[in-house]
Amino acid sequence: MKATILKHPARTSNTSQPLEGGGSSGFIQPTLIKKKELAKRLSVSTRSIDTWVAKRVIAYIQITPRFYLFEFEAVLAALKKHYQVDARS
Secondary structure, eight states: BBBBOOOOBOSSSSSSSOOOOOTOOOOOOOEEEEEHHHHHTSSSSSSEEEEEEEOOOOEEEEEEEEEEEEHHHHHHHHHHHHTTOOOOO
């Protein structure tokens, strides 16, 4: 699923610090990361990310046919929803 994610604090692509002096437009950019960084944060292989993209389990933004960007919070929410474990007694 392709997605545009809005309303998240703006951060630089290589740090977790917010950008300074944002414009007056009120638009806040999401944190976008590459596949390798996403795999590192989730402690999975990049092949797992490829599989989730192919199965449309996680949201992504396709820049070119071989280059995707991901918004970490949206991916984490999608994985929690898709792989939810029911606590039944």
